[in-house]
Amino acid sequence: MDTTIAYESKNLIDAEQVAAYLLENPDFFSKFPQLIENITIPHAHKGSVSLVELQGEKLRKKVRSLSQKLNQLTFIAKQNEVIYRVYTELNLRILKCTNLDDLKFILEEVIQENLQLSSVILKPFKGAHALPEIQRRLFIEKRFKRHKFFFGRLSDHERRLLFADQEANSVALLLIGDLGELGILAIGSKDPGHFNPDMDTLLITQLQQFLGVLLPKMLTA
Structure with a gap:
């Protein structure tokens, strides 16, 4: 075997070795800045571009992506603040209710108008307008x-039992009472994805607790 060829083959550097070296020495191009402008990289839309141009483009894309995420987080935070204020007002107003009709009116007014939801139904398990036992079960x-x-979608039959002809493509159902013995609050949305099993339950379960305190007094009055 030719000793010259054997020597050269031992000193060949493959692409993986170059990549590994650059990763281990990230300051390489700061030591050899003259190389940066001479390196060209194929680009799908611009032909060949320099390493500086490519790095600049990637940095701009990253900044745009971070800016979009920040805007999304800001929008969500503002939405959450609005929802929090609506529920705070609702809880204060229902505490002043003295009868079931007033309670239903306040629930409908605040939830439908301020949260843009399509329907609100309060079905007690006792009294003149009680949900029938078979439907309750x-x-x-x-x-x-x-x-x-429960958060999600109902069958057509279930939806008619609670909402009649009102729109409720996704729903929030709350059992009222420590043992769920007082009734059901049903809130419907036109949006099929508005209420879903993964949504946060903190504010709506606070409403559930307030109703659990109020309903016994109204149902026995």
């Missing part, structure tokens, strides 16, 4: 197996 056995709330 249907919802408790099907929708409240693990929790005293």
Whole structure:
């Protein structure tokens, strides 16, 4: 074997070795700045561009992406603040209610107008407008197996039982009472994805607790 060829083959550097060296020495191009402008990289739309141009373009894309994420977070924070204020006002107003009709009116007015939701139904389990026992069992056995709330979509039959002809493409259902013995608050949205199992429950379960305190007094009055 030719000793010259053997020597050269031992000293060949492949692309992986170059890449590994540059990763281990990130300041390489600061030591050899003259190389940066001479290196060209194929670009799908611009032909060949310099390393500086490519790095600049990537940096601009990263800044745009971060800016979009920041705007999204700001928008969500503003939405959450609005929702928090609506629920705070609602809880204060229902505390002043003295009868079931007033309570239903306040729930409908605040939730439908301020949160732009399509329907609000309060179905007590006792009294003249009580939900029939067979329907009560249907919802408790099907929708409240693990929790005293349900977020998502109902079957057409279930939706008609609670909402009649009102729109409710996704719903929030809350059992009222420590044992869920007082009634159901049903809130409907036109948006099929508005209420979903992954949504935060803090504010709506606070409303559930307020109603659990108020309803017993109204149902026995």
